[in-house]
Amino acid sequence: MAAVKLAQYLASILSSTNSDTNELRLKAVGSNFDLFTVYLENHNTGVHRYQTTNAMIFYEAGGKSNIKIHGQDFELGVGNIVFLPAKSDYEVQKQTKNDVLVKLDLNSKYNLQYFLGNITNKESREEQAIEQVISKLRVNRLLYLKSTPISKSAQLMNRIIDEYLNQNLFAESVVKAELNLLLVAAVRNQNFAAAPAEKQGFANATLESYIDANFADITLDAAAKYFGFNPNYFSSLVKQKTGKSFVEHVDERRMQEARNLLARPDISVKEIIARVGYNGKSFFYKKFNEYYHQTPVQMRAELFRQANINLK
Template identity: 65%
Template sequence: MAAVKLEQYLASILDSTKSDTNEVKIKPKNINFDLFRVFLENRNTGVHRYQTTASTILYEARGSVKARINDQNFLLKAGNIVFLQRKSNYEILQQGENDILVKLEFNRNFKMLDFLGNYSVMDSREKKVFKAITDAYNQKRLLFLNSTALSISANALKKVIDEYLNQDLYTRQVILAELNLLLIAAVRNQDLATAPVTNHQFVQTDLENYIDAHFTDITLNDTAKHFGFNPNYFSSLVKQKTGKSFVEHVDERRMQEARNLLARPDISVKEIIARVGYSGKSFFYKKFSEYYHETPVQMRAELFRQANINLK
C-alpha cells in the first residue's frame, strides 16, 4: 500500500468511526499476530490521557498535535516519531480534524532498543552510539525522532503499519528489519533527539550574540549543538521565531562586517572576503550585490567619498 493510500485509509477509518472512545483499534489481517497492536487517536474533543502498558511508538502521520509526554511538552509534526517505555504518561492536548496520530503498542516482552541490532557485532563507534541512545532512553523514558514525512525513518514506519494491515509471508521479519532501518536512519540523519526540543528556550538575542562571535566559521550543526537542539528542528525554529533562516542571519552579520571593513583603505577586498567567512570572490560578490544592490567596489568608492578619502 503506497504511503498516500495508507494515510487515506487511516483517515477513512477515523472519518467513519462513530465511537466516542479516545482511540480506535485497527485489527490486523492475521488475528494471531502478537508483536504489537495499532490504534488511531480519535478526533473527539477533550484531553486524552494515557499510561503505556508496554513499549509504545507514537507516529504523527499527518498534521500536527500538541502533546505532553512524561511531563515534557511536544509539538508532534508529520513524520515525527516517539518511542516510549512502559508506564510512560502522555496526554494528547490538541489536534485538528485532519490529523492522524498512530500508536503501536508492543507486547510486554518486547525490548524496544533491540531494533538497533546485535550489540556483539557492532564496532567501537557503533557501540558508543548504542550506549548513548540506551542511556538517554532509560533516563528520559522516551526517544524523540524529529524526522519528516518524507524521511527514511517515517517511510520505514509506514511500511511497518502496512505489513501489520496486510500480513504477508515473513511479516514479522520484515517489520523487525524496517524498525531496525528506522532507528539507524534516524541516527545517521541526526533526527534522533534525547529530549523534546520544546523544553529549550529560544532567545533571538542569544543567537545573534553567538553568530557575532563565530560568523567567520559558523555551522548550523555546531550552533544547534551549542543551544541544545536537533539541527533540523533548530533550523525550522529559527525561521519560525525570527522570519529569517539561519543562513540569512549569518549572511546579514557577514554583510555588516564587510561594509565596516570596506570603509578601511588598509584592507583589500580579497582580505575582507576571508575575514567575513566566504571562500570565493564570485560567491561573495553575488551575496553582497543581493544584500546591498551594488558591488563591493561601488560601495567602497562611496564610503571613501563620504569620508573624504582619496587614494589617487
C-alpha cells in the same frame, strides 16, 4: 500502500467511526502477529490521558498532534516519530479531522533496547553510538525523531504499518527488520531531536551539580554521555541555555576550588593544580590570571593576610 494513500485510509477510518473511545484498535488481517498492536487516536472531544503499560511508538501520519509527555509539550508534524518506554505518562490534546496519530503498542517482551541489541556485527564506535541513544532514552524518558514525510524513517514507518494491516507472508520478520533499519538510520545520523528547550530534562542546576562532582577529571564527551546527548549537540545546548560554554563552566568551578585550596597553608600550589584538574603549571597560571587578574601566589598571600596567617 503509498504514504499518502495510507494516511487517507487511516483518516477515513477515523472519520467514519461512531465510537467514543479515545483510541481505535486497528485489526490486522492475520492472527499470529506478535510484535505490537496498532491504535489510532480518536477525534472525540476532551484531553486523552494515558499511562503506557508497554513501550510504544508514536507516528504522525497526517496533520499534527499536540501531545504532553512527562509534562513536556510536543507538536508532532507529519513524519515525526516518538519512542516511549513502558510506564510513560502522556496526554493528547483535541485533534482536528486532518490529524492522524498512529500508536504502536509493543508486546511486553519488546522494547527499544531489544531491537538495538539485536543489531549484529557491531564495531566499537557503533556500540558507543547505541549506548548513547539508550542513555538518552534513560535520561529523557523518550526519543523524539523529527523526521520529514519523505525521510527514510517515515517511509519505513509507513511500510511497517502497511505490513501490520495486510499481514502478507513473513510479515513479522519483515517488520522486525524494518524496525531495526529505522533505528539504525536514526542512530547513524544522531537525528533524535531535543525536547522543548525550556522544559528539557537537562537543567542548569543539574549541570552544575554534575560539574561539582566531576570537575577534576571531567570531559565533554563523558558529560554529554551522562546527559544522553551527542557531544556537539550537548555543547550547543549548554551555551544556549546558560549563556556560557561547557569549558567556561568547568573552568569557573576549578577556579573556585583553586581559591578555596589556596587558603590552606598545608597544600602546595603544585598539588592544587593537580587537584583541580589542570595538567601544567603555565596553563593553570594563565587561566587563574584571566579569572582573578592576579597570580595564585598573590592570591594566596592576600588570603593568608585576611586570615592572619603568618608562615615566617
